Amino acid sequence: MSEQPSNTNGSGDAYGDLLDHEYDGIHEYDNPTPGWWHLIFIGAVLFAFPYAVFFHWSPMGWSIHEAYDAEVAAHTKKMFGELTDISPNDETIASLMGNEKFMSAMQGTFATKCASCHLASGGGMVGPNLTDDVYKNVKSLAEIYTVIDQGVTAAGMPAWGRQLSDIEIILMSAYVGSLRGENVAGGKGPEGDAIAPWPVVAPMKLESDNAEATS
């Protein structure tokens, strides 16, 4: 860039011209800043301002929260789209107990939300054993729904109605119901009373069953 700048002392070597600066023996070259350094720096600045305009003010930008809502809606539609008009009664819950897709999904949810008290196996720890044949606060499948939805304050069972959707709680009731009688090894001792067996009903017919059968 510069052949012989006036503020150098004229000396220098293969690595550049020396300035007439000297501090405790330290000298400085008059080298220019590297070109690629400028390019990336200017590039970063040129990226920044259009990005802010694009992301926040243009119609093509998106909000993080809208993107999240869309993600949740897509998942709900994919997973539970065909279950929109079900209600928490014994028959409905019983008819879902055999559905592989929903029950394996609920197994995951159970591990996230319930396992800390009931163990992932359902064998019980702080919370009661869900795999034996006796129940503390429940006489029917529909009452499982109520317990999950509203909790049992005295027993320390939280109300999940705030965190899970209605459909999820219905499915979870079915999952918990399906654990009955598994009597997993190492389960907690019985608490509560023996109750009538669940009603036997035909599995709910769902389109996804056919789709899965063919795939």
Add this chain to the structure above:
Amino acid sequence: MSDSIEPTATTTSGGGQMESFVYDDKIVRMFMLATFIWGVVAFLVGVIVAAQLAFPQLNIGPWLSFGRLRPLHTNAAIFAFAGNGVFTAVYYSTQRLCKARMFSDLLSKLHFWGWQLIIVAAALTIPLGITTGKEYAELEWPIDIAIAVVWAGFFGINFIGTLIKRRERHMYVALWFYIASLVAVSVLHIFNSLAIPASFLKSYPVYAGVQDAFIQWWYGHNAVAFFLTTPFLGLMYYFLPKAANRPVFSYRLSIIHFWSLVFIYIWAGPHHLHYTALPVWASTLGMLFSVMLWMPSWGGMINGLMTLRGAWNKVTTDPVLKFFVVGVTFYGMSTFEGPLLSVKTVNALSHYTDWTIAHVHAGTLGWNGFMIFGMMYWLLPRLFQTPLYSVKLATTHFWIGTIGILLYVMSIYTAGITQGLMWRAFDQNGTLAYPDFVETTLRLMPMYWIRIIGGTLYLGGMALLGWNFFMTWKNRPSKYDEPVNQAPALTKDYTDPQNPPSRLSANTDLGHKGDVWLRGNWHRRWERLPVRFTVWVVIAVVTASLFEAIPMFLIRSNVPTIASVMPYTPLELEGRDIYIAEGCYNCHSQMIRPMRAETVRYGEYSKPGEFVYDHPFQWGSRRIGPDLARVGGKYSHQWHYEHLKNPPFLIEGSIMPKYGWMETSKVDFEGIQAKINAMLMLGVPYGAEIDTAPEIAREQAKLIASELAVQANDPPLAEIWDTKMIALIAYLQRVGVDIGNPAPEEAEGEE
């Protein structure tokens, strides 16, 4: 020796009265010894906390549990080890660059002993659970005041005083970086630490929730900038060319990277809060300024590494240069990684994981540590006026340290990315692939073992330094030679050199003027005006800060009010203070991000309005355990009780410390009133009944204990109502529940 004063100095300076002076090297020796001692402490505690994560049984009692020791480690590493290292560099180089003894020997001593006392106070209070709960700013208000006095007062006056009475006309770039550090750290520390004391050792920050988070990370990020970066660049600019005996690569690059760094760094803080309840505009600013910061940061690396041109052969034999080369290289890697991590989508993966931990350790172990070690090996023979005891030992230190860092960062990078990916993995049903949080922790154990080995090697390197230090000191002369230097005083009648002519052959007048401006002679003028230079740095730092802070505090829509969010009850507030004192925030976040992987695991994402009474905010920065933002009501009292007493009993493989001691540790109910009063001063609307806070707290405690006794079917448990266990459970059961409650009647008519 190359660092003796050249007689040519008289010809370049203003030709004032010739003056004699002696450098104060005793204070440098003191700071250097303190650097070593606190370095050992910081690294040792680091190895201990690393071991506690792999072997949780090493959490011994309340005082030596991870939540209390981790802040001790970070504070010791940053403020004790790096801090004293910076002072060593500043006190040695400033005197020589100014051709002057430090302004005041008394201030030097007050600075040294004041700083060491602060460190001792920190080392005592933090393990006792006396903390503000704000990361890297944990020290309570009396110590904060002492820091302000020692830093801005003793150190600040001493340093600026030396600049003013200097005998070198122009200030070298190292001094610019020292000025920036002095100014910015003062501003950051004071504004982040503003608090209302509730008692002698307990205070609440004046900011709450979103704003507290913003100020905290404005501080936290810029502590990295102005405590761990700019002073170390100053160190590099002095010691690296001295050790290499080479001119600095580019003066112009120093100017442009200094100012761009000082101005841009300040904005980048919000990148620590991506996807949180912080307003998205602030998050965007944080990301963009971080990306823009990449090249200003690299300016320092380029000037460091390019200065070694013509001296690379020396690197093969000189351990000092080895340390510097690897140190500067780690600086370059960290300052590339910083902007990378600040990109929102990358941060979505990395945030709350060990990736951040690996990033900061590449910076502190590689850059800060190695720059300090290089400086110390260069200083030891000069300060003790005898050859270094063993160059071979120093070289061994270098290799052990390097291997230690590599083991540390590679294992912890792997841990971070592994855990981040596990947290967000879904199976084909759209449910979490790893629903049980502890699975993602246990997967990291082999990496945690490797980290312990890496950290131990780094600490072992420190032992070699200690031996070399001691043996060199032992060989010192019976009396240090204190050479009397001479330099002319600066005179007032200095005229700056003429501007160079424009290099452009054909252009407009404006073009010529612009070209002359680009040659930087205006900056040369600033370099001989330290006060004006300092003022410009203040303006750069403060302007950038205000651009973000003013909208953050003034725009109401940043924190939309949620009518159902209420202040904590007196007992919950007490429980929250226990949560803070135990350092729970070191392992648990309270901030659910709007991502399905988070809301499925933890519950509804966090809203800004939920935190308006959180003095301080407790969003956390690392999830060694799960997020707790929605823990309230999720478990029974009994579950919390059993879990706090013995976490692995409920969660197999849990690495959480045991808190059974809380069951017998009593709450100071009478002390709660002062806390509530402090909260009232901060504007928390407690209403009229609040002069009986201890009573209200006792009632709630008895209620919770009786519920616990029923749940556990163990009536005597009701007796523990007056313990910390119950207060903490009261708080945990409250966290994040307000948002689901119906709004109170008074709130009707809003909106």
